[in-house]
Structure formats: C-alpha cells, structure tokens
Amino acid sequence: MACCHYFAPSDGGDEAFAVEGATVAFGAGVLAEAGDHAAALGIRRVALMTDKVLAGLPQVAAVRRSLTAAGLDVVLYDEVRVEPTDESFKAATRFATEGNFDGFVSVGGGSVIDTCKAANLYSTYPADFLTYVNAPIGGGQPVPGPLKPHIACPTTCGTGSECTGIAIFDLLEMQAKTGIVSRRLRPTQALVDPACTDTLPKNVVAASAFDVLSHALESYTALPYSKRAAPKRPSQRPLSQGANPWSDLGCREALQILGGNMVKGVIEKDATDARHQLMWAATLAGIAFGNAGCHAPHGMSYAVSGLVRNFQPDGYPADAPIVPHGMSVIVNAPSVFRFTAPACPDRHLQAAGWLGADTRGAGEADAGEVLAGQIIAMMRATGVPNGIGGVGYSVDDIAALTEGSFPQRRLMDNAPRPISKDDLAGLYRSALAYW
Ligand SMILES: [Zn+2]
Numbered sequence: 001m002a003c004c005h006y007f008a009p010s011d012g013g014d015e016a017f018a019v020e021g022a023t024v025a026f027g028a029g030v031l032a033e034a035g036d037h038a039a040a041l042g043i044r045r046v047a048l049m050t051d052k053v054l055a056g057l058p059q060v061a062a063v064r065r066s067l068t069a070a071g072l073d074v075v076l077y078d079e080v081r082v083e084p085t086d087e088s089f090k091a092a093t094r095f096a097t098e099g100n101f102d103g104f105v106s107v108g109g110g111s112v113i114d115t116c117k118a119a120n121l122y123s124t125y126p127a128d129f130l131t132y133v134n135a136p137i138g139g140g141q142p143v144p145g146p147l148k149p150h151i152a153c154p155t156t157c158g159t160g161s162e163c164t165g166i167a168i169f170d171l172l173e174m175q176a177k178t179g180i181v182s183r184r185l186r187p188t189q190a191l192v193d194p195a196c197t198d199t200l201p202k203n204v205v206a207a208s209a210f211d212v213l214s215h216a217l218e219s220y221t222a223l224p225y226s227k228r229a230a231p232k233r234p235s236q237r238p239l240s241q242g243a244n245p246w247s248d249l250g251c252r253e254a255l256q257i258l259g260g261n262m263v264k265g266v267i268e269k270d271a272t273d274a275r276h277q278l279m280w281a282a283t284l285a286g287i288a289f290g291n292a293g294c295h296a297p298h299g300m301s302y303a304v305s306g307l308v309r310n311f312q313p314d315g316y317p318a319d320a321p322i323v324p325h326g327m328s329v330i331v332n333a334p335s336v337f338r339f340t341a342p343a344c345p346d347r348h349l350q351a352a353g354w355l356g357a358d359t360r361g362a363g364e365a366d367a368g369e370v371l372a373g374q375i376i377a378m379m380r381a382t383g384v385p386n387g388i389g390g391v392g393y394s395v396d397d398i399a400a401l402t403e404g405s406f407p408q409r410r411l412m413d414n415a416p417r418p419i420s421k422d423d424l425a426g427l428y429r430s431a432l433a434y435w
Pocket of ligand 1: 159
C-alpha cells in the first residue's frame with residue numbers, strides 16, 4: 001500500500017497490516033447499560049472487579065445496580081491492587097476460579113481492567129503462571145481459545161486498556177514489569193462513560209491525559225509495520241504491529257483533541273466538556289496503540305515507576321510512594337522525541353502541529369525540538385514534574401534505570417530507530433530536567 005512513503009515496502013518486512021477494532025459504547029451515563037449488555041452476552045453469574053477505593057464510589061454502585069436489575073447474580077471482588085503484581089493476578093484468578101462465573105465486568109483504571117483480563121485468562125485456561133507471559137521472561141505461549149465475555153468500564157481518561165489485548169504487571173521475583181499480550185484478552189465490550197472524569201483530582205487528569213498523549217505520539221512515530229520482519233505465518237502477526245494507516249487515524253484525531261482540550265481539562269475544574277473530550281481521545285488512542293504498539297517513553301517508564309523512592313503526588317493515596325503511570329511516561333517523552341525525530345521528521349512535525357505548536361517555517365532538522373518544546377509547554381501549563389529529576393531521580397540513578405528498561409524489547413524494538421544501551425542511558429540523562 002503506497003498511501004504514504006512511511007509505509008514503503010522493505011526487504012523481509014511485513015506486507016500487510018491488521019485492522020482490529022474494539023467494541024465500544026461511549027456516552028455520559030453509559031455505565032447504566034452494563035446489565036443489558038451483560039445479559040445480551042449470555043452472562044448469568046458475573047464477577048464484578050474493582051479496587052478498594054473505587055468500591056465505595058458511585059461508578060461501581062451504578063454498574064452493580066444495572067447488573068442486578070438485569071437479573072444477574074453479581075459477586076464483587078474489590079481486592080485489585082493498583083500497579084498489579086503476579087501475586088495480585090493470582091489472587092484474582094483464585095477468586096475467578098472458585099466463583100464459577102460465566103462472565104466478568106471490570107470498573108476502574110488500567111490496573112483493574114488488566115487484572116480482570118488475567119483472571120479471565122487463567123481461570124478459563126489454567127496454566128503455570130509464566131506460560132502466557134511475554135517471552136523471554138515468560139513462555140510467550142498463545143492463548144488457546146476465546147475467553148469468557150468481559151465488559152470493561154474505565155474510570156480514568158488514560159490507559160485505553162478497555163480497547164487493548166494487553167495486561168501489564170510487576171513480576172515480583174524478578175522486579176520486572178512485563179505483561180501478557182494477546183488479541184484474545186481484548187474486552188468483549190467497553191463502556192466508556194466520560195462523566196467518570198467529572199470529579200477526578202487535577203493531578204489524576206494530568207497523568208491520565210499525558211498517558212493518552214504519549215500513546216498517540218508513540219503509535220504515530222513507531223517503526224512502520226512494513227519495516228518489522230514479516231511473521232512466519234500471517235496468523236502470527238503481532239498485536240503491536242508498528243505504525244500503520246489504521247492506527248494513524250486514531251492518533252491524528254486524539255492529538256488534535258488533546259491540543260485543543262488538554263490544558264483546559266486539567267486546570268479548570270468545571271471544564272466538563274474538555275474532560276469528556278479527553279475521554280474520547282483516550283479511547284481513540286487506546287484503539288491506536290492496541291494496534292500499533294508504544295515505544296521508548298513507555299519502555300523507559302517501567303523503571304521510572306518501579307524504582308520510585310519517595311515521590312508522592314497530590315490526588316493519589318498517601319500510603320506509599322508512587323510515580324503514576326502517565327507521569328512516569330511523559331517525563332521521558334521530550335528526550336525520546338528529540339532522539340527519534342531524525343527517523344521520521346515529518347511525523348514529529350505533524351504531531352507537534354496537531355498538539356498546537358506553531359510549525360510555520362520549521363524544517364526537518366527542527367522537528368524533534370518543536371515537538372519536545374510543545375510537550376514541555378503542556379507539562380509546565382498543567383504542573384507535572386520536570387523530568388525524571390522531578391520525580392526523585394538524579395544522575396546517580398541512570399545506570400539502574402537503564403538496566404531496568406533495556407530488556408523491554410517489545411517496546412524498545414518498536415521505536416523508529418535502534419536504541420543501544422548507551423543511547424538509553426543518554427535518553428535518561430537528557431530527561432533529568434527540561435526547564
Ligand atoms: Zn500508557
């Protein structure tokens with residue numbers, strides 16, 4: 001397909017890309033549809049999964065009411081861990097196995113939705129835990145067949161997990177963040193209710209929206225599918241297939257929405273319409289990165305969140321230090337896009353323009369700086385930390401951060417240019433502070 005020179009054929013590269021969608025119902029109040037969708041999917045006895053904090057909030061109550069009104073037998077599981085681990089995945093699996101459910105509903109952020117995907121998988125196809133986990137850490141075995149129906153209800157405008165076949169967790173014994181990736185994990189139905197964002201604290205909206213922004217930027221600038229080695233068999237084409245014309249559509253629209261609404265949606269508490277737009281951008285970017293895959297800012301983020309010492313932002317639980325996912329991603333982003341711009345400068349410039357940068361007179365050599373400058377301006381306007389230094393790291397941590405993220409091959413190899421270990425250390429060094 002010669003629709004764009006970025007996708008020009010290459011020797012040994014894949015010759016086709018997959019178009020995979022998610023099934024989404026989007027609209028304020030849509031959580032009240034959960035019962036009808038569940039009944040239509042044939043669910044009678046349902047596991048309702050969430051975390052301890054959300055369990056007491058109106059969103060979970062609304063979903064539960066709807067499921068009960070539809071005549072379903074509902075059992076609540078509120079033990080999901082924020083930033084899940086293999087242990088918390090296993091605990092949810094035990095609950096799912098013992099409960100004998102014929103379907104699942106998850107209400108929460110990425111941690112809840114991902115945990116529900118894993119519980120559905122391991123209770124449906126029991127196996128040693130590492131069997132389906134990404135190689136080389138796990139066995140990378142394909143999921144044997146379809147899972148039980150899963151209705152995912154995101155409560156933040158960030159992860160896009162409701163649209164993807166990815167479940168991320170910390171493998172405790174190796175202190176590594178890894179995941180399970182299979183199109184079979186994609187929820188059967190997503191119910192995206194933008195009203196969930198109305199009461200979110202400012203920092204939570206900022207972190208979520210920057211996660212969306214990076215999903216869209218990384219998918220748009222990822223290695224093109226035509227430069228990724230062709231799979232041995234077409235049915236083995238990876239879910240993270242690289243940038244492609246289908247994911248481009250969602251990225252472009254998401255970036256334009258973010259350019260117009262993000263700062264307002266974060267800093268103005270009553271900017272309901274802007275926040276609802278951010279939820280739509282999250283959905284679009286979720287579909288896009290679920291098909292294209294992210295690259296280095298996400299690959300680097302896992303070490304930034306995993307090695308946290310004492311950072312505790314407002315709006316998050318005060319019981320343990322945390323670098324929220326979106327913050328751990330965006331602190332790397334300007335540094336990465338300065339580095340990747342020479343691989344596809346026109347894409348970096350286009351993206352900067354969609355986000356609101358003035359690109360008049362900018363040439364290819366300026367692309368990385370223009371995009372990085374626009375991201376930095378948005379970071380400053382929304383009050384997020386100034387680089388990895390802003391979340392507690394110094395030059396002394398660069399070796400550990402590099403060791404922690406270099407093995408993230410699924411993500412690092414999806415960048416538009418190769419990243420050596422020295423390159424990666426340099427990327428962290430350039431991410432220490434931006435202003
Ligand atoms: Zn993310």
